[in-house]
Amino acid sequence: MSIFVDADTRVVVQGITGKEGQFHARQCVEYGTNVVAGVTPGKGGQKMDEVPVFNSVAAAVDKAGANCSLIFVPPPFAADAIMEAADAGVDVIVTITEGIPVLDMMRVKHYLKSKPCRLIGPNCPGIITPGAAKVGIMPAPIHKAGGPIGVVSRSGTLTYEVVYQLTAQGIGQTTCIGIGGDPVNGTNFIDCLEAFEADPETKGVVMVGEIGGSAEEQAAQFVKERMSKPVVSFIAGMTAPPGRRMGHAGAIISGGTGTAQGKVEALKAAGVHVCENLGRIGELCAKVF
Amino acid sequence: MKIHEYQAKQLFSQYEIPIPRGAVANSPDAAKSEAETLGAFPVAVKAQIHAGGRGKGGGVKIAKDPAEVEKYAGDIIGMNLVTPQTGAEGQPVKRVLIESGLEIEKELYLSLMTDRESAEVLIMASEAGGMDIETVAAETPEKIIKVYVNPLSGIYPYHCRQAAFGLNLGKDLLKPFSRMLTRLYKLLMEKDASLVEINPLVITKDQELIALDAKINFDDNALYRQKDVAEMRDLDEEDPLDVEASKYNLNYINLDGTVGNMVNGAGLAMAVMDTIKLAGAEPANFLDVGGGATAEMIENGFRIILSDRKVKAILINIFGGILRCDVLAEGVVKAAKNTRIDVPLVVRMEGTNVEEGRQILAESGLEIQTARDLADAGEKVAALV
Numbered sequence: 001m002s003i004f005v006d007a008d009t010r011v012v013v014q015g016i017t018g019k020e021g022q023f024h025a026r027q028c029v030e031y032g033t034n035v036v037a038g039v040t041p042g043k044g045g046q047k048m049d050e051v052p053v054f055n056s057v058a059a060a061v062d063k064a065g066a067n068c069s070l071i072f073v074p075p076p077f078a079a080d081a082i083m084e085a086a087d088a089g090v091d092v093i094v095t096i097t098e099g100i101p102v103l104d105m106m107r108v109k110h111y112l113k114s115k116p117c118r119l120i121g122p123n124c125p126g127i128i129t130p131g132a133a134k135v136g137i138m139p140a141p142i143h144k145a146g147g148p149i150g151v152v153s154r155s156g157t158l159t160y161e162v163v164y165q166l167t168a169q170g171i172g173q174t175t176c177i178g179i180g181g182d183p184v185n186g187t188n189f190i191d192c193l194e195a196f197e198a199d200p201e202t203k204g205v206v207m208v209g210e211i212g213g214s215a216e217e218q219a220a221q222f223v224k225e226r227m228s229k230p231v232v233s234f235i236a237g238m239t240a241p242p243g244r245r246m247g248h249a250g251a252i253i254s255g256g257t258g259t260a261q262g263k264v265e266a267l268k269a270a271g272v273h274v275c276e277n278l279g280r281i282g283e284l285c286a287k288v289f
Numbered sequence: 290m291k292i293h294e295y296q297a298k299q300l301f302s303q304y305e306i307p308i309p310r311g312a313v314a315n316s317p318d319a320a321k322s323e324a325e326t327l328g329a330f331p332v333a334v335k336a337q338i339h340a341g342g343r344g345k346g347g348g349v350k351i352a353k354d355p356a357e358v359e360k361y362a363g364d365i366i367g368m369n370l371v372t373p374q375t376g377a378e379g380q381p382v383k384r385v386l387i388e389s390g391l392e393i394e395k396e397l398y399l400s401l402m403t404d405r406e407s408a409e410v411l412i413m414a415s416e417a418g419g420m421d422i423e424t425v426a427a428e429t430p431e432k433i434i435k436v437y438v439n440p441l442s443g444i445y446p447y448h449c450r451q452a453a454f455g456l457n458l459g460k461d462l463l464k465p466f467s468r469m470l471t472r473l474y475k476l477l478m479e480k481d482a483s484l485v486e487i488n489p490l491v492i493t494k495d496q497e498l499i500a501l502d503a504k505i506n507f508d509d510n511a512l513y514r515q516k517d518v519a520e521m522r523d524l525d526e527e528d529p530l531d532v533e534a535s536k537y538n539l540n541y542i543n544l545d546g547t548v549g550n551m552v553n554g555a556g557l558a559m560a561v562m563d564t565i566k567l568a569g570a571e572p573a574n575f576l577d578v579g580g581g582a583t584a585e586m587i588e589n590g591f592r593i594i595l596s597d598r599k600v601k602a603i604l605i606n607i608f609g610g611i612l613r614c615d616v617l618a619e620g621v622v623k624a625a626k627n628t629r630i631d632v633p634l635v636v637r638m639e640g641t642n643v644e645e646g647r648q649i650l651a652e653s654g655l656e657i658q659t660a661r662d663l664a665d666a667g668e669k670v671a672a673l674v
Contacts, residue, residue, distance in 0.1 A: 075510065101481055101511035102403050106440045109408040125610075137580075139610040139640055155556020156580065157608045161663065164608070164639060181555060183405035210556050213405050236559035239544075239566045240575070247540040247555025247577040249510060250405065255423045260563075277567055278560045279664025 001201035002129035002175040009133045012037040012066035021072035031134040037064035057088035068092040079104035086115040095121035105184040119186025124178035125156040144172035150196040151176040153208035165282025174202045181248030189219035204230045204289045211237030212251045216263040224270035232273045235260045290507045291339045292521045295386045297503035304472045307499045311388030320362030323387045331390040334361040336382040339526045342372035396489035412436040414452045418489035444474040481511030537589040546571025547674045549594035549603040568671035587620025602673040605636045614638045614646030622653045637666035
């Protein structure tokens with residue numbers, strides 16, 4: 001078992017003929033992901049390796065049976081690509097693109113409310129169910145299939161570090177999800193925690209947060225009230241200065257809110273095992289799980 | 290991105306949002322003649338820097354005649370203005386805004402921002418104008434009116450009425466207030482602003498609503514479609530090393546510590562800063578070279594770290610994914626050859642092509658300490674400073 005993507009996931013890659021789209025589509029195929037289609041408007045009828053390219057997501061759904069979209073479209077066209085995927089009826093939309101204007105994402109978020117689909121990202125590494133499907137850009141070899149731990153994170157390489165340490169401890173993963181570093185995103189921590197709680201194969205969750213916003217505080221509340229499975233957490237940015245955007249558009253302490261200290265306290269109060277030293281998170285997980 | 294008050298007021302004026310009569314000046318002479326053109330006294334002489342709290346640092350003066358304007362402008366232009374927001378080092382002032390004085394009856398607060406939690410435009414208004422809104426929010430939250438606007442449907446008269454009644458505005462001000470708020474909303478949406486703030490928004494004795502101050506921040510991600518806004522960027526207001534780094538697409542922030550560091554990925558870069566601190570040292574910077582860094586970017590990152598004289602040691606932590614370890618190692622070796630690296634270096638690499646990367650470093654003849662994991666890297670580099 002896993003959450004959101006599995007061996008039955010049929011992926012359409014939007015922007016498959018671009019440099020990044022092509023590289024990562026190949027990596028996903030190599031991993032064994034069921035990449036059934038690509039979309040590049042104007043290149044319908046061509047092929048990228050063995051993958052048929054269509055002019056629209058609707059055609060990819062109709063002709064190739066895609067049910068999940070992976071988006072590499074540049075920021076100016078990303079909002080359009082996400083809404084097109086939602087209109088075409090895919091279940092899961094994974095958006096890797098970094099740098100989408102906030103107002104675009106605000107409109108997208110409200111538009112998606114009326115659609116039965118899940119957006120993961122943007123500005124994220126994607127999602128992987130090790131051994132079944134990789135829908136994203138994460139380095140595959142660091143993962144270990146078979147569970148029993150779920151991973152959810154706002155950051156890319158920080159997640160790789162955590163997964164690497166889990167695997168080094170012999171702890172496998174059910175699903176690892178990057179929810180992205182932007183201030184306005186689709187799937188949030190709580191959505192993932194809820195799904196992991198419901199997934200019988202997942203026995204515990206690692207949640208990786210960072211400064212900015214209050215998603216971690218809300219997640220802490222959820223853990224306290226609704227989760228029976230143990231949660232380990234790390235929050236990046238203890239040393240981040242206030243008022244500065246730390247790389248990610250959403251990673252900013254503003255007006256005293258969004259500090260790492262505040263998040264750590266909220267998580268500890270909710271019974272979450274908070275790791276203060278990232279270099280030791282694997283050891284902590286081995287103890288807790 | 291931030292802009293100056295006078296630039297924000299130029300945008301207000303484009304959107305027909307009432308502002309005081311005024312002009313910007315970059316010398317005492319020009320300030321005096323601008324004041325004379327305005328014709329009436331007193332006038333305000335306001336330092337133009339990005340940081341707030343200018344009045345507290347002596348950057349805002351009221352002049353009663355042209356001679357005073359000249360004197361105050363002379364005092365302010367060229368001064369190193371220290372405010373609660375600039376830090377102890379302050380910010381040099383290059384120009385002042387000269388504005389007609391107003392007869393003020395009441396001061397209000399009004400702002401619009403893109404709110405991350407609701408994904409809506411949040412309008413905040415308060416009768417406690419002129420005060421720091423964060424203080425108002427902390428001490429008397431009931432004095433702040435919040436109205437949310439869905440970006441798909443946009444602003445409607447009822448949103449404006451909700452804010453206006455919350456501010457206890459008289460009947461005669463309802464229409465001009467609604468017009469102003471609607472225009473502010475339009476400005477935010479059309480210019481990709483993340484914050485538009487008027488503090489204070491004043492009601493004059495003649496019952497006019499005027500934006501006495503103006504602050505606008507913009508979404509950096511949207512600057513590609515806001516060329517006129519991007520042109521308002523003032524590089525003098527930013528840390529020179531930050532500016533240099535942005536030329537090379539590097540995410541760099543200069544900090545106070547002594548351990549320089551280079552990392553791929555923003556979250557991991559923050560975590561590495563935290564690791565350095567935990568090991569007993571202080572990070573000198575935040576530097577995210579990004580997922581797709583090239584050997585050139587690594588080299589430029591090195592030059593920027595080394596041009597910070599505080600740096601006593603450097604930690605490189607790369608988790609190779611898209612950025613391969615061998616590419617990183619080549620960049621390090623190239624940088625070492627082109628720049629004189631006169632501080633010790635600790636490298637921790639993991640992920641794609643890590644063996645090739647380690648070999649390149651080992652064969653380079655450079656004095657590099659390698660760390661087996663992140664915790665080890667932090668301890669090794671902290672022991673060096």
